[in-house]
Amino acid sequence: MAEQPPATRVYLPPDGGPREAGPGHVLQLVASGTARTRAAIANATGLSRPTVAQRLESLFAAGLVRESAETESSGGRPAKVLTFQASAAVVLCVDIGEARTRVAVADLVAGILAEEVVAVPVAAGPEALLRRVVATARALLDEPEVPHAPLAAVGVGLPAPVDFATGRPVGWSVMAGWDGYDVRAHLGGVFDVPVVVDNDVNLLTLAEHRTRWPDERHLFYVKAGTGIGSGIVSDGRVNRGALGAAGDIGHARLSGYGDPACRCGNAGCLEALAGGWALARDLSGDGSAGEIREARDVLTLVRRGNDDAVRRLRDAGRTLGEAVAYATSLLNPRVIVIGGMLAATGDHLIAGVREVVYQRSLPLATRELTITTTQLDHHGGVIGAAYLAADSVLDPATVDRALARSDGETRTLRWVLA
Structure with a gap:
């Protein structure tokens, strides 16, 4: 596989204004590298130390964060460093092109773990192409390079304008016969995880921005x-x-x-x-x-x-x-x-x-x-799809809603990302 640019952190989006510092926001502070210790989280959010501990316990139980043996000096007693578990789940990445489609599996920071190219043109239609995508994805998820972690989401790029709210291609494009097709429902029905769909050039743009700029x-x-x-x-x-x-x-x-x-x-x-x-x-x-x-x-x-x-x-x-x-x-x-x-x-x-x-x-x-x-050569599309998929499930509000549904027992990552 061609060498890829390093993907070592989750992106922390520009602040859209005040928001409650729930577990999801704490997760993004840790994952982006903005806060590496409990004290840093307290300083960034204004939360009390007991509340920070409560937020972190839910993330520890979900397998999304761990406290490493590494310590960081803060002027007093060395503090243990918090790390985001990028391998806690995987995402499926699909970059559909006019003549061929690249299917990949990535971790939660867009590190590509396994990939394959499907030589089916979009002219074959959505049913035929997506059937091959599903078969290829299932085979990739069983590859030895892919950890035995739950599938969290699917990200898809299409060579067409996409209504981002519905995940459907709209208007004229090279995808004759695809206009209005519900790609999200098709793949979501197979894999039972969130599916996000965007224009392929938007995904290349996302990959370029996150990895290099x-x-x-x-x-x-x-x-x-x-x-x-x-x-x-x-x-x-x-x-x-x-x-x-x-x-x-x-x-x-x-x-x-x-x-x-x-x-x-x-x-x-x-x-x-x-x-x-x-x-x-x-x-x-x-x-x-x-x-x-x-x-x-x-x-x-x-x-x-x-x-x-x-x-x-x-x-x-x-x-x-x-x-x-x-x-x-x-x-x-x-x-x-x-x-x-x-x-x-x-x-x-x-x-x-x-x-x-x-x-x-x-x-x-x-x-x-x-x-x-x-x-980024030919990996740009699937890297962008990986970021898109990971963003959708690691969004603070999404994480908070999932954790709020817990019955108080030990949480599994599959439950958190459901």
Whole structure:
């Protein structure tokens, strides 16, 4: 398996205002590394020492936190260090792509434990594809690398706009036959755990933010692959928009390029000019590069040094840069990350993006701007799905509700995450 960036802590989201410091909030303080001792929890929450002890006892019983042998000096008697148990449960991660789907099992800090690729296209339909996903997931959960811990949740990425509240794909996408399909109910009925579903680029954005830029509050992620999409981190959170369509720059129209037909039915879309499928179309049309059927063929040609493919990719970078320049002036991110298959071709694509963004964006918007390529390769989608799933079950309110239903007996993690 390719080396992954370290995932060592749970993310503590930006404070949305006053909230009761129940066991769930204490768990996040420990898991994020914000508070490592009982005294630190008391200082952070204002809770009394007996109340802190009560909160921790429920988390100890649930297997989510333990008090290690390590101690930390606090000016008096050394205090035992509290640690989050990332292996207390596992999450299932599903990154559905146009031609193939990556299925993985991860711990509660998005460390990938086992994974497999399913070669079933989305065109096969939801029943056929999800049937293979379920079979693959069950096999992965039995792998020796996966601890005998309960499955806590499922995170799913779809190559389509997603209504985050319902987990259903909505509007036009490459997922013909999936519009409105209840992915959450399908997988939840099989695994009997919470299922969260989001757009695939949002998950790539989430993974990039958490693993590489956790301290940046404003980030813009662009996926340049077969199609083109983007994700927005605003004030530390992924911004999905009103209906899940935020970041769909691939179908924004750019004038002055001849208005080629797009897969969505419109003309002149950014994706029809600079997407991987459009580059394959253009290279195949002139006949100089042989048989070109998809974006991966373009990638192969570029790596072989084909002059026409390199030239077209650089032009695509400049075209993409126009859309990114508009987004830069609108959103004022501190970091722009370019990912996707076309970003894996060296500097050809990103050089064009940088050139146009710095030329056309407002000077104030680019004063402290970093434009870079992703380091997450093909694991980004499942890492993002793992974070999404873990966040859903480790949310303070969710943990508090689960613990409040206890009958007072020793709690099991399966009960806590039910």
